[in-house]
Amino acid sequence: MKTCPYCAHVNLEGVFFCEECGHPFVGGQGVIATSQLVPEEQGAFQGRVTWGTARFERDASIIIRIRNHDEPINIESVDTIVIGRTDPKAPSAIDLDTAPYGAADLGVSRVHASIRRGEDTLTLVDENSTNGTYLNGQRLIPNQPRVLRDGDEVRLGRLVFHVFFR
Amino acid sequence: MDASRNWYAILGVPPEASQEDIREAYRIMARRFHPDANPNDGADLQFRDIAAAYETLGNPAPRVQYDMARRKYQDEPNYFTLRVTPSKRVLTALSEPQVVYLLLEIVPLRNAAKTVRREAPLNLTLVLDRSTSMKGVRLDKVKIAAHQIVEQLTSDDILSVVTFSDRADVLIPAGHVSDKPSLRSMISIMRADGGTEIFHGLAAGVDQCRVYRGPRRVNHVVLLTDGRTFGDEEQCLALATQAAEDGIGISAMGIGDEWNDDFLDRLASATGGTSAYINSPSAVVRFLNDRVRSLGDAFAERLMLSIAPDADVKLESAFKLMPNSQPIDVYPQPIPVGALEYNRPVSILIQLQMPPSVKSGFRTVARLDVTGDVLAVGRQGYKVLSDISVEIAENPEPEEPPLAILDALGKLTLYRMQQKAEVALLEGNVREATRRLENLATRLLAAGQEELAEQAMIEAHRVSKTNMLSEEGRKSLKFGTRRLLALPQPGENGE
Numbered sequence: 001m002k003t004c005p006y007c008a009h010v011n012l013e014g015v016f017f018c019e020e021c022g023h024p025f026v027g028g029q030g031v032i033a034t035s036q037l038v039p040e041e042q043g044a045f046q047g048r049v050t051w052g053t054a055r056f057e058r059d060a061s062i063i064i065r066i067r068n069h070d071e072p073i074n075i076e077s078v079d080t081i082v083i084g085r086t087d088p089k090a091p092s093a094i095d096l097d098t099a100p101y102g103a104a105d106l107g108v109s110r111v112h113a114s115i116r117r118g119e120d121t122l123t124l125v126d127e128n129s130t131n132g133t134y135l136n137g138q139r140l141i142p143n144q145p146r147v148l149r150d151g152d153e154v155r156l157g158r159l160v161f162h163v164f165f166r
Numbered sequence: 167m168d169a170s171r172n173w174y175a176i177l178g179v180p181p182e183a184s185q186e187d188i189r190e191a192y193r194i195m196a197r198r199f200h201p202d203a204n205p206n207d208g209a210d211l212q213f214r215d216i217a218a219a220y221e222t223l224g225n226p227a228p229r230v231q232y233d234m235a236r237r238k239y240q241d242e243p244n245y246f247t248l249r250v251t252p253s254k255r256v257l258t259a260l261s262e263p264q265v266v267y268l269l270l271e272i273v274p275l276r277n278a279a280k281t282v283r284r285e286a287p288l289n290l291t292l293v294l295d296r297s298t299s300m301k302g303v304r305l306d307k308v309k310i311a312a313h314q315i316v317e318q319l320t321s322d323d324i325l326s327v328v329t330f331s332d333r334a335d336v337l338i339p340a341g342h343v344s345d346k347p348s349l350r351s352m353i354s355i356m357r358a359d360g361g362t363e364i365f366h367g368l369a370a371g372v373d374q375c376r377v378y379r380g381p382r383r384v385n386h387v388v389l390l391t392d393g394r395t396f397g398d399e400e401q402c403l404a405l406a407t408q409a410a411e412d413g414i415g416i417s418a419m420g421i422g423d424e425w426n427d428d429f430l431d432r433l434a435s436a437t438g439g440t441s442a443y444i445n446s447p448s449a450v451v452r453f454l455n456d457r458v459r460s461l462g463d464a465f466a467e468r469l470m471l472s473i474a475p476d477a478d479v480k481l482e483s484a485f486k487l488m489p490n491s492q493p494i495d496v497y498p499q500p501i502p503v504g505a506l507e508y509n510r511p512v513s514i515l516i517q518l519q520m521p522p523s524v525k526s527g528f529r530t531v532a533r534l535d536v537t538g539d540v541l542a543v544g545r546q547g548y549k550v551l552s553d554i555s556v557e558i559a560e561n562p563e564p565e566e567p568p569l570a571i572l573d574a575l576g577k578l579t580l581y582r583m584q585q586k587a588e589v590a591l592l593e594g595n596v597r598e599a600t601r602r603l604e605n606l607a608t609r610l611l612a613a614g615q616e617e618l619a620e621q622a623m624i625e626a627h628r629v630s631k632t633n634m635l636s637e638e639g640r641k642s643l644k645f646g647t648r649r650l651l652a653l654p655q656p657g658e659n660g661e
Contacts, residue, residue: 014253014254014520015265022608023609149612149614
């Protein structure tokens with residue numbers, strides 16, 4: 001049985017999406033909610049969607065929450081954030097080191113992916129990683145940027161984290 | 167002696183198999199599919215084939231006769247083949263049931279488009295709603311569309327046009343398309359008046375289609391309506407089932423918000439046809455023309471699928487993804503799945519439930535078979551089959567689910583969430599319907615479908631306030647989420 005971490009619905013083994021709420025169980029792993037519904041004030045409702053936005057303000061910062069690790073990582077304004085893991089044998093220039101989170105065992109490449117700042121969006125790019133980069137369960141084509149949204153789930157190899165805009 | 171069938175393939179033995187091998191193969195097949203051992207509907211159907219195969223091959227005399235007659239078909243190419251991808255190649259041994267998905271693709275002969283391509287001759291019937299509500303721009307667009315269809319057709323094609331309101335009129339009786347100007351002027355005299363009673367129109371349309379019905383043609387009725395029919399829906403569905411048995415397909419298109427989409431879905435699905443939502447009158451022309459064009463692009467027609475799961479495997483559902491996304495009923499079998507075009511496979515996602523199984527090793531899951539008429543070469547009743555098996559292991563290596571399945575399932579989940587919200591609302595469960603619509607909005611956003619997400623939010627709000635969905639919003643969500651299924655996979659077109 002597979003219990004949905006989002007709505008607690010009990011699904012049969014083998015399903016890839018919760019039959020109740022559509023929550024993805026990609027790779028056979030339950031993941032935390034990718035985005036939270038923010039209820040609007042009743043009177044002011046105009047049918048506008050205000051969560052999961054792709055818009056990333058110039059002065060905003062990024063918060064990364066790695067699964068099974070409580071402490072969020074706060075990243076202030078940088079144009080390109082290269083994500084990978086440090087390896088004493090082969091040093092590389094990276095901005096976010098995932099080695100402390102067991103990255104080597106989880107199949108993260110030394111230079112795995114990067115988050116790039118565009119005009120008013122962020123994009124996620126797979127840097128030819130060995131085990132691939134997944135955005136909300138979908139594998140990225142190397143070197144092809146995809147727009148990141150607030151609350152998105154990113155998977156590098158088997159390392160899962162969520163990206164939030166602040 | 168029916169030598170057009172490959173009995174050896176049906177028993178899964180090579181042509182040089184000994185009588186003993188054949189007997190053994192039959193015994194194994196019978197254990198899997200005999201109606202006494204296997205309650206599944208498709209199994210009964212396939213067992214009849216297996217029994218017929220054994221009847222011929224099980225005795226040396228008829229076998230020799232068959233082998234001789236079969237030579238004629240020796241050089242027959244694989245007009246179409248089945249490609250089946252399971253969601254997992256190795257299942258975990260579990261003491262509880264688990265779900266397995268199969269992505270079935272029916273693939274036309276390679277290079278068919280280059281070597282044998284020709285326009286399939288059509289036997290087309292248009293059944294057009296001319297009720298009062300069609301008055302004005304809707305009817306004008308329908309006339310334009312019909313004029314363009316007349317232009318598209320050639321003298322090889324057969325056309326008939328039936329109009330209906332609360333009664334049906336044969337505007338153009340079935341005949342070769344020769345005198346185009348007079349056909350056009352007959353279409354021009356359509357006037358809007360009266361209510362909507364689909365059955366009369368459909369029955370008259372199917373009758374017209376029957377006149378020139380033939381195995382070398384695409385026999386198809388295109389129904390276009392903007393209204394809801396009352397009290398004759400079951401009659402229509404019975405008619406559709408009969409039409410499908412006669413090799414006639416039905417496509418159903420609804421304009422505007424009044425028509426009954428569930429009914430038109432069932433009507434189309436019963437024949438392997440398609441149903442579509444036309445949200446503005448100006449789109450009528452494109453929709454109708456596209457439909458007729460894709461009918462003419464048929465390499466094979468009247469594909470019939472049968473799914474025979476093993477006795478302990480449950481067939482839960484199937485959904486057609488390509489060339490158009492269409493819910494399909496898994497019973498009764500065989501399931502009509504329409505035409506196979508030259509350049510696009512037909513793809514169908516099948517959901518099965520496997521029983522608890524703690525024993526490791528290979529096991530069979532289901533047998534799929536597809537029959538069809540290959541119009542391009544005039545071969546009728548061409549049949550292929552595929553026997554699916556998977557491995558069960560204690561601790562299988564983690565495997566990435568195939569992207570094609572994941573992508574299709576992600577989109578299908580959205581469609582189903584929308585369907586469930588509707589069901590909840592029908593049952594009067596407003597809170598659940600609201601929650602489901604909100605969940606849908608969240609998922610749609612995650613999938614990058616902002617417009618649909620917004621629509622889902624608006625409807626969620628509307629439901630919580632008024633206990634109702636708007637017809638327009640409901641249909642936009644239903645056909646919007648369904649349309650996602652026909653989109654190319656991510657990576658094929660970038661972000």
